[in-house]
Amino acid sequence: MSMRPIRSMAIVITALTGSLCFSGQAFAEEAQKKLFSAKIEHKDQSCIECHVQETPGIVRQHMSSKMGNPGNAADYVGCNDCHGDSHNEEDDAKLAEMPTPATCTVCHKEQVEQYEAGKHNLAWYGMKTQAAWHHQPASIVKQGYRGCSGCHKLGTKGLLGVKEGNSGALKHDGGKEASEYRYGNAQCDACHTRHNFSKAEALNPRACSNCHMGFDHPQWEMWISSKHGIGYLSNPDDPNHGGYPSCQTCHMNGGNHEVRTPWGFLGLRIPTKENVLALIDVAPSLGKQLTSLAAALPSGNFIDLDDDPQWTFDRALILQAAGVLDADLQPTERFVDAVVQAEVARGPEAFNEERKRMKLTCSNCHSNAYVDDFFKSSDDVLKNVDHVFAKGIAAVQGLYEDGILTKPEDWEYGPDLLMYYDTKTAIEQELFMIVLEYKQRAFQGAYHASNDYMHWYGWAPLNRAVNEILEEAEKLRFEHKVKQKLKL
Ligand code: HEC
Ligand code: HEC
Ligand code: HEC
Ligand code: HEC
Ligand code: HEC
Numbered sequence: 077m078s079m080r081p082i083r084s085m086a087i088v089i090t091a092l093t094g095s096l097c098f099s100g101q102a103f104a105e106e107a108q109k110k111l112f113s114a115k116i117e118h119k120d121q122s123c124i125e126c127h128v129q130e131t132p133g134i135v136r137q138h139m140s141s142k143m144g145n146p147g148n149a150a151d152y153v154g155c156n157d158c159h160g161d162s163h164n165e166e167d168d169a170k171l172a173e174m175p176t177p178a179t180c181t182v183c184h185k186e187q188v189e190q191y192e193a194g195k196h197n198l199a200w201y202g203m204k205t206q207a208a209w210h211h212q213p214a215s216i217v218k219q220g221y222r223g224c225s226g227c228h229k230l231g232t233k234g235l236l237g238v239k240e241g242n243s244g245a246l247k248h249d250g251g252k253e254a255s256e257y258r259y260g261n262a263q264c265d266a267c268h269t270r271h272n273f274s275k276a277e278a279l280n281p282r283a284c285s286n287c288h289m290g291f292d293h294p295q296w297e298m299w300i301s302s303k304h305g306i307g308y309l310s311n312p313d314d315p316n317h318g319g320y321p322s323c324q325t326c327h328m329n330g331g332n333h334e335v336r337t338p339w340g341f342l343g344l345r346i347p348t349k350e351n352v353l354a355l356i357d358v359a360p361s362l363g364k365q366l367t368s369l370a371a372a373l374p375s376g377n378f379i380d381l382d383d384d385p386q387w388t389f390d391r392a393l394i395l396q397a398a399g400v401l402d403a404d405l406q407p408t409e410r411f412v413d414a415v416v417q418a419e420v421a422r423g424p425e426a427f428n429e430e431r432k433r434m435k436l437t438c439s440n441c442h443s444n445a446y447v448d449d450f451f452k453s454s455d456d457v458l459k460n461v462d463h464v465f466a467k468g469i470a471a472v473q474g475l476y477e478d479g480i481l482t483k484p485e486d487w488e489y490g491p492d493l494l495m496y497y498d499t500k501t502a503i504e505q506e507l508f509m510i511v512l513e514y515k516q517r518a519f520q521g522a523y524h525a526s527n528d529y530m531h532w533y534g535w536a537p538l539n540r541a542v543n544e545i546l547e548e549a550e551k552l553r554f555e556h557k558v559k560q561k562l563k564l
């Protein structure tokens with residue numbers, strides 16, 4: 077039995093117009109019309125009657141949403157379609173089910189399938205591949221959702237990879253990990269926030285901006301400082317936004333929920349067999365290691381990109397510092413975990429497909445020659461960034477090799493870019509700033525046509541940081557020599 081009597085209409089209206097600060101009368105009348113004079117009996121009548129008092133804000137959003145207000149009245153989606161019917165009393169709220177994408181699949185199969193094939197669905201797994209993640213408080217990385225997990229909860233929980241003894245394609249635990257979390261398994265509400273569940277809201281580029289912003293991925297800031305963003309925002313009343321593209325135009329074209337880019341977050345790619353074998357001519361002494369590495373890699377060609385051996389070397393050094401390749405240039409567990417299973421980097425096949433798709437989108441509004449030129453120069457920015465970064469990495473690696481820096485006990489690699497800000501020396505803190513801030517801003521700024529981000533927030537501090545690393549390395553070597561001489 078309900079502890080409270082079923083509310084009479086008078087109470088409902090008082091709740092809506094009285095003490096609560098909603099623009100009362102109109103909403104109450106609207107709710108009354110919907111609830112009590114609708115031609116069909118609402119299946120969630122009891123939920124609404126009680127929740128109009130308990131959580132009037134939610135009822136209001138629901139009743140104004142497309143699902144609470146469908147074109148065809150028979151399609152009405154009730155609270156119970158998403159939360160089940162088990163809870164129906166004042167004191168059994170814990171029986172209410174919390175939705176996952178499986179809840180939405182029933183009616184939106186296409187979007188759910190696309191979403192699950194894309195990178196957003198991997199966000200939770202990707203987060204957990206990071207060494208630094210394991211040192212954080214639960215409020216930041218788990219149920220608290222106040223840091224990493226707050227953004228990364230748009231990925232599915234429960235993917236099992238190499239750390240769980242599975243080195244093949246990711247498997248799903250069937251809901252075990254998700255069941256440890258009462259909230260935050262809905263995923264779709266990252267862009268269609270509850271309980272508006274609106275397409276218009278998700279089409280607004282602001283829908284991406286709570287996550288794609290800030291320190292290591294300021295795509296929002298880059299877009300609003302590019303001609304694309306400025307033009308778009310300058311035409312707010314035009315449904316076509318003056319003919320300028322939003323995030324969604326380029327990344328979810330045609331409403332496709334399967335998001336993925338050619339380079340990805342870190343601007344890495346999986347080297348090909350051919351890339352690596354070509355290095356043997358340049359560095360014959362590494363022949364054995366390179367042949368063995370090549371055997372583990374895909375064959376093929378990256379469109380648009382040149383295969384300059386120097387670039388391959390620079391990237392090999394970056395992968396080594398990330399613990400993805402070991403000292404002998406062989407793939408590590410992290411290679412399987414982060415690169416292959418979490419899909420942090422792409423091989424030629426996936427890269428080429430995404431690059432072609434993106435160029436096709438650009439060519440709706442630009443000439444092919446213009447677009448080719450754009451990608452050529454943006455890829456070149458990344459190549460130059462990698463070269464400068466590699467110099468910094470080589471200097472720090474040298475300090476480890478010569479015993480001037482020593483690996484903390486619980487570390488597998490030194491230097492280790494995946495330790496982020498937990499690194500113990502000032503020189504490695506600079507590497508952290510490069511890998512997550514300066515490098516990111518330089519190449520992401522280039523691809524988003526934000527010249528200021530590319531140059532002054534990216535390229536300029538990158539070069540400053542590497543110069544400081546080189547100077548600091550000299551100082552550390554000198555101090556080390558002095559200490560050895562004085563037997564300190
Ligand atoms: C008799 C009143 C009543 C009825 C009927 C009722 N609820 Fe609730 N519901 C509550 C109360 C009270 C809470 C707890 C609110 C709180 O924590 O502040 C709640 C909480 C919830 C929650 C959140 C649970 C959580 O753990 O955060 C959901 C979801 C929910 N109700 C859905 C429904 C659905 C769906 C129905 C109809 C099938 C329904 N309610 C019927 C009173 C009711
Ligand atoms: C029982 C079927 C059903 C379920 C379950 C369902 N939906 Fe819907 N949804 C609909 C219908 C029907 C519409 C279209 C209403 C209309 O436009 O007439 C819709 C529309 C939408 C829209 C478009 C709204 C707009 O502004 O045009 C979004 C977004 C959406 N649903 C998201 C979700 C999400 C997310 C879930 C899971 C949490 C979900 N839906 C679960 C039936 C369902
Ligand atoms: C289309 C699916 C859908 C419908 C319909 C729906 N909800 Fe929800 N509801 C969600 C999602 C998604 C969440 C977020 C779950 C999470 O955080 O894991 C949620 C969370 C909640 C919560 C707890 C979180 C909070 O913000 O307090 C309450 C309470 C709730 N819903 C009540 C209702 C009520 C009442 C109705 C009907 C008026 C309703 N819901 C209709 C999908 C739905
Ligand atoms: C709740 C936070 C959040 C929101 C909102 C969000 N994203 Fe993401 N996005 C992420 C995370 C986290 C990843 C990385 C997932 C992974 O690959 O592990 C990501 C990845 C991506 C990628 C793939 C990059 C790659 O590695 O190739 C694209 C493209 C993207 N998002 C575009 C968008 C767009 C466009 C929107 C808005 C319509 C949006 N995102 C909204 C968090 C978010
Ligand atoms: C403000 C929201 C936010 C926070 C907080 C956040 N991330 Fe992310 N993360 C993102 C977005 C957005 C992306 C995708 C960016 C891109 O592709 O440029 C991403 C990408 C990643 C990726 C790369 C995934 C891939 O496949 O490319 C990893 C790994 C990652 N984040 C781990 C973490 C960890 C660990 C933390 C906490 C220490 C964290 N993130 C904190 C939003 C966030």
Ligand code: HEC
Pocket residue numbers: 177180181184187188191196230263264265266267268275278279324328329330331332333
């Ligand atoms: C990264 C942001 C984002 C996430 C997360 C997201 N959507 Fe969408 N969704 C969009 C955008 C943008 C559109 C509008 C696409 C268009 O029409 O171009 C959309 C449109 C929709 C529509 C309306 C389709 C139509 O044409 O009427 C439905 C239904 C929908 N999404 C369901 C879902 C479901 C279910 C999930 C979870 C699996 C989900 N969305 C997750 C951004 C998102």
Ligand code: HEC
Pocket residue numbers: 281284288293295296297299304321322323324325326327337338339340341342431434519520523524
């Ligand atoms: C004019 C098209 C366009 C617009 C608008 C756009 N992007 Fe991008 N985005 C790109 C291109 C091009 C790349 C790089 C593709 C590659 O890897 O070759 C990219 C890359 C990304 C990536 C992967 C990491 C990176 O930055 O290289 C994410 C995440 C992303 N964009 C999110 C967003 C978000 C969020 C918005 C809106 C605030 C946005 N983009 C606006 C074209 C666009």
Ligand code: HEC
Pocket residue numbers: 302303304307319320321325326434435437438439440441442447450451525
């Ligand atoms: C929906 C149409 C549309 C799409 C799609 C689009 N653009 Fe644009 N773009 C424009 C418009 C309009 C301008 C402004 C032209 C001007 O500056 O006179 C512009 C400007 C530019 C500029 C000049 C920026 C500056 O600061 O001068 C570049 C570079 C550019 N776009 C590249 C791209 C690339 C690369 C893509 C695909 C990833 C793309 N655009 C997709 C419409 C589009």
